[in-house]
Amino acid sequence: MNALDSVPELAGLRRVALWAAVSGVLATLAGALFDPTQFFRSYLMAWVYWGGVALGCLGLLMVYHLTGGGWGVAIRRLLEAAAGTLPAAAVLFVPLLFGLGALYAWTDRAAVLADHVLSQKAAYLNVPFFIARTALYFVVWLALAHFLDRWSRRQDETAEAWPGERMKRLSGGGLVVYGLAMTFAAFDWIMSLEPHWFSTIFGMIFIADSALGALAFVLVISYLLARGGAFGRVLAPPILNDLGNLLLAFVMVYAYVSFSQLLIIWSANLPEEITWYLHRVEGGWQLLANALAIFYFAVPFMVLLSRGNKRQPRRLALIAGGVLAARLLSVFFLIGPAFYRRGLGAHWLDVAALVGLGGVWVALFVWRLSSRPLLAQGDPELAPALARKH
Amino acid sequence: MAPASHPHPPAEPPASKGAATPESAFIAPGHTFGSITDKISAIVLTRRTPVGWLLGFAIAFGLVMLFLMAVTWLLLKGTGIWGVNIPVGWGFAIINFVWWIGIGHAGTLISAILLLLHQHWRTSINRFAEAMTLFAVACAGLFPILHTGRPWLAYWLLPYPNSMGLWPQFRSPLIWDVFAVTTYATVSALFWFVGLVPDLATLRDRARSRVGRTIYGVLALGWRGSARHWARYESAYLLLAGLATPLVLSVHTVVSFDFAISVLPGWHTTIFPPYFVAGAIYSGFAMVLTLAIPIRAAYGLQDFITQRHLDNMAKVMLATGLIVAYGYAMEAFIAWYSGSFYERFMYWNRVTGPYWPVFWALIATNIVIPQLLWLKKVRLNVPVLFGIALVINTGMWLERFVIVVTSLHRDFLPSSWGMYYPTMWDWFTYVGTIGLFVAMLFLFIRFLPMISIFEMRTLLPESKVKDSAHA
Numbered sequence: 094m095n096a097l098d099s100v101p102e103l104a105g106l107r108r109v110a111l112w113a114a115v116s117g118v119l120a121t122l123a124g125a126l127f128d129p130t131q132f133f134r135s136y137l138m139a140w141v142y143w144g145g146v147a148l149g150c151l152g153l154l155m156v157y158h159l160t161g162g163g164w165g166v167a168i169r170r171l172l173e174a175a176a177g178t179l180p181a182a183a184v185l186f187v188p189l190l191f192g193l194g195a196l197y198a199w200t201d202r203a204a205v206l207a208d209h210v211l212s213q214k215a216a217y218l219n220v221p222f223f224i225a226r227t228a229l230y231f232v233v234w235l236a237l238a239h240f241l242d243r244w245s246r247r248q249d250e251t252a253e254a255w256p257g258e259r260m261k262r263l264s265g266g267g268l269v270v271y272g273l274a275m276t277f278a279a280f281d282w283i284m285s286l287e288p289h290w291f292s293t294i295f296g297m298i299f300i301a302d303s304a305l306g307a308l309a310f311v312l313v314i315s316y317l318l319a320r321g322g323a324f325g326r327v328l329a330p331p332i333l334n335d336l337g338n339l340l341l342a343f344v345m346v347y348a349y350v351s352f353s354q355l356l357i358i359w360s361a362n363l364p365e366e367i368t369w370y371l372h373r374v375e376g377g378w379q380l381l382a383n384a385l386a387i388f389y390f391a392v393p394f395m396v397l398l399s400r401g402n403k404r405q406p407r408r409l410a411l412i413a414g415g416v417l418a419a420r421l422l423s424v425f426f427l428i429g430p431a432f433y434r435r436g437l438g439a440h441w442l443d444v445a446a447l448v449g450l451g452g453v454w455v456a457l458f459v460w461r462l463s464s465r466p467l468l469a470q471g472d473p474e475l476a477p478a479l480a481r482k483h
Numbered sequence: 484m485a486p487a488s489h490p491h492p493p494a495e496p497p498a499s500k501g502a503a504t505p506e507s508a509f510i511a512p513g514h515t516f517g518s519i520t521d522k523i524s525a526i527v528l529t530r531r532t533p534v535g536w537l538l539g540f541a542i543a544f545g546l547v548m549l550f551l552m553a554v555t556w557l558l559l560k561g562t563g564i565w566g567v568n569i570p571v572g573w574g575f576a577i578i579n580f581v582w583w584i585g586i587g588h589a590g591t592l593i594s595a596i597l598l599l600l601h602q603h604w605r606t607s608i609n610r611f612a613e614a615m616t617l618f619a620v621a622c623a624g625l626f627p628i629l630h631t632g633r634p635w636l637a638y639w640l641l642p643y644p645n646s647m648g649l650w651p652q653f654r655s656p657l658i659w660d661v662f663a664v665t666t667y668a669t670v671s672a673l674f675w676f677v678g679l680v681p682d683l684a685t686l687r688d689r690a691r692s693r694v695g696r697t698i699y700g701v702l703a704l705g706w707r708g709s710a711r712h713w714a715r716y717e718s719a720y721l722l723l724a725g726l727a728t729p730l731v732l733s734v735h736t737v738v739s740f741d742f743a744i745s746v747l748p749g750w751h752t753t754i755f756p757p758y759f760v761a762g763a764i765y766s767g768f769a770m771v772l773t774l775a776i777p778i779r780a781a782y783g784l785q786d787f788i789t790q791r792h793l794d795n796m797a798k799v800m801l802a803t804g805l806i807v808a809y810g811y812a813m814e815a816f817i818a819w820y821s822g823s824f825y826e827r828f829m830y831w832n833r834v835t836g837p838y839w840p841v842f843w844a845l846i847a848t849n850i851v852i853p854q855l856l857w858l859k860k861v862r863l864n865v866p867v868l869f870g871i872a873l874v875i876n877t878g879m880w881l882e883r884f885v886i887v888v889t890s891l892h893r894d895f896l897p898s899s900w901g902m903y904y905p906t907m908w909d910w911f912t913y914v915g916t917i918g919l920f921v922a923m924l925f926l927f928i929r930f931l932p933m934i935s936i937f938e939m940r941t942l943l944p945e946s947k948v949k950d951s952a953h954a
Contacts, residue, residue: 210822211822217820265857276809291817293753293754294753295753297757349756349757350757354753357744357755361746
């Protein structure tokens, strides 16, 4: 059964995505002609936003294969579809490699030689090594996504247990290399935008941010799909409650790692570390910082405490949508101040790239999702989830 | 969910399902409500005190005497009898404080977080894991108080109105520690006691001696097992679990701030909070295994603490151990990446400086050897698992030694460098607290049910039938 035919919402989502893709990509290309530097900056933010969702979904998928649980079987196909977009996301990353000079100060050889600290880091922060590392990260992610996808398809065809066993085994070691690749990708792509600055927790912040974005995205989509049918039956209140708790946990983890970084750096007040926050509390950026604390932590935290909000599909989807929107702030908070040094600002290309890339990515996601039934029939967790009485 | 709301358990043994084998089950087949109650309460009430218990308690009590002697000498002479001096002002006292308080975290995680996550396998291990938490926190708390040098003035740490113009520095994480640890001790004690109440009532009803009936009776707070009692108990217990959950994170986060808030290379690094929390859970589970494996063998509790429990705990150790390894990797990489001379020197000094054997022993015990836990064969081999748990206990102690000592002994100016060597009084105090911990644990095993009787009953198939009938 093709999900696209049976679920009109999915077809509608694809229509919207394609419109966004066409208009956003055209606008972005037009902008790129006039202001290539700004294009690369906007495109990096857009990629981190949407690519982060795809990568977060891959991580959640592996966590599910490792631990099992009713929460995972309900959203498994969505996670798989998002992880399945990673080859395309890798291709979409390629344009950035042509703009490294516009993005990263450490590509300027003369500036590096004139700067004592940067010349110390030159063995790591240089263009060939950067590209090689980025390629390695994608090899890791694509390999994980590929084998999980292949065995998941085998699980659909056979009643045997081996595909599930293999996915579980791969996910154990897979999460280790996934975490390392995510960490160093965060160091390379985002942290090195301000090349003097360093923070050992930064990789965890990126992982937590991606996982939160991924779960929020999946919850919004699952609400669209849950109108009736077997999929809606699996997404029953107890499962929604678990998913809502997971969202709450991720909201708290993100706040925990971010606040830890802030408190430790603020307390020590060391000149080489404090710059990153100075760029984020001055010139209007403090508004964004405050908005982030309110909409990415305080509000979702408060509303997710309520059991009623988690058990109501519509309310949970609204909250997840809010988190997804607030993640725009978090990505902008991480990257934007590196570019807009004269104060809080944004360029229309930031929006265009986000819409264009988002349209392309969501359309890919819908295409991957509609290629398979919405529920994983071979998953041993499915039968208990369907049989549960409420 | 209404665990064990059955005042009159059925007498006939259940039809053994046969499918459940000890390797995959959380309770061996063939048990009834009655047999569980008999088996656990007999350890306290009817069985003779084993010779091994007397011997073990005697040794532990001897170590407590050693501890008291060390403390007496400390109070007479002052902290100069310890190895601490400038530049290493935080020696064994802080290493042991962090080590003990970390161990406590597994108890809270097992009893609170696993309860909220519906992980029913926690049932047979949560009681003594919580007891372990309490005793570990007690041992932990002794160190900073003794380290103040004038422990009788320790109440100065609390903000209270006084005529001395004395007020704690609220920007200091050391003061946050005071609050974090006292809250932790209070909530853990409450949680443990509330969980004990129904079982204390069981002991009251079954005790044959008048003294036993009286003491257990007073502690049972008039518990009669009525439906109303159970309903209130359930909500109180869940509430306490909710209160205890953030403590798993907050206490060791604050402990990590003790270091990270400073400007010292090796202490001041942003990964510390999550990596300390993971390390705490890692060491805590290692300690739970260190205790559970001998206890289940000595008292024949393999029916209740099954292979699957050990397997699950080993997996938690593996996962948290990997997060700790990730923390080490981030420290090493960023020390280099920072481009800061002092950061780089700090790490190089750890790896090749005077304390290099400690560092490499740490890598071997905390990172390399625990990787054996990837193998199912190892996780199911009880003696090997016990050995790995001991290795991790050692490794986590070495970790705190490396953090505390190597960062302090060589910081910025070579003219203020120095070495730290623990004295015999450091060792006596440390070994003494191990004795204190073990002695309290022995008393607990002897006088209280070490496995929750009424929660174990909920693992039986009979209670499941009732559950779904009500749902």
